[in-house]
Each structure stands twice: as C-alpha cells, then as structure tokens.
Amino acid sequence: MLPALAHIETWIFDLDNTLYPASADLFAHIDLRMGEYIQRLLAVDPVEARRVQKDYFHSHGTTLRGLMDAHAVDPHEFLAFVHDIPMDAVIENARMVAAMALLPGRKYVFTNGDAAYARRVLDRLGLGDSFDDLYDIHACGYWPKPDPRAYEGLCDRLKIDPTRALFVEDMARNLKPAKAIGMTTVWVNNGSERGDHEACASYIDYEIAEVGEWLEQITGDA
Structure with a gap:
C-alpha cells in the first residue's frame, strides 16, 4: 500500500463511469428512458422533455x-423505469476484482442510482461480492451527490470516519463535499459527460484514468 494511503480504513466508490469505463455509455440508455418518462408524465414532445430533464439535472443535482x-x-x-436498460456493454473486470480484494478495510459503493440497478452493474463487473454495502439514492433521502447531506448521511449510517476514508468518483464536483469533511479524494478523469465540470485541484488529491490500474498500483506492495 502507498505510504500516503496507509491511514485509509474505508474505501468508497461511485458506480457509473467509475467502476466501469465511460465508453460503456450506460447513461445513453438511461438518458433516453428519462426522456420517455418525462414525455409521458408532462405530455410534451421530445425536445421539451430534454429541456426539462437537463434543467432539473443542473438545478437540482x-x-x-x-x-x-x-x-x-x-x-x-x-x-x-429509467434503469430498465440493457447491460451488454458492461463486462467482467477480473483485474479490478483481484485488486479490489487486496484493499484493507471496508469498501462501499456510493451512488445516485438505486441499489437494484447498482447490484446489476456490480454483478456484470464481477464485483457483486466485493463490497461490504452500498449507499444509494433512497438511503440518502433523495438528496443526491454533491449535496452535503448525502455525505453526512453516508458517514452516519455506515459509521465512517471521513478523515480515514477515501472517495473515488468520475464527477469532479462530487468530490468537493467529500474533501470538505476530510476525505481523501480521487478523480477518475476518463472523459465522462461533464466529468470535469468545476474540477479544482483544491479538492482533488489524486487524478487517475482507470480504477483497476490504479488499484493495482497502490496495492502492489500488499
């Protein structure tokens, strides 16, 4: 383990575009399903549904x-409805599974999606048994990352000392609240949509391109 990370006892990972590459583009399917849902809900055309969808994303998280x-x-x-999508693009990542197993301490998934969807993705990746638990959008009371309440709830529910925790995430802005409470932060800069939005070195401790490779590097001396 890298000496700089020797104090870490809890490892927290975002799910989408973090534990699998952004090129898998699951969100393209989810995006379409969101549009369909909004069209039906509001009886609007696809253009207006898209406007509403993105407006809510930017204004509400x-x-x-x-x-x-x-x-x-x-x-x-x-x-x-929106998570009823094909998973063909997500394939098992044996390299990540092996490296994840070498991490000491507890491991969690922290996602703005729901648990049922997260478990489908984790099973596809071969990571279904790699985590102690997951903290989803239902658990955080529908206050999504980067709302500070989501991080506070995570730490309270799972008894996490943030100063001894590390958080890995592809959306740079979601690292800011984690850093504010003392977490070590890792930005997966892999080209995900708006992943670099509000990126700032003040709250990013490490910048990586791929989680599996990084885990191999930091556990190399394990």
Missing part, C-alpha cells in the same frame, strides 16, 4: 430530484 420537487414523482417508479 439529479433529474429525479427535480421531478420529485416539481411534480411529486414517485422515486421508486421513476428509477425502475
């Missing part, structure tokens, strides 16, 4: 939060 606030949408119904 997730499209779901915006739909809940503005239209009292049932989050379970919404997530079941």
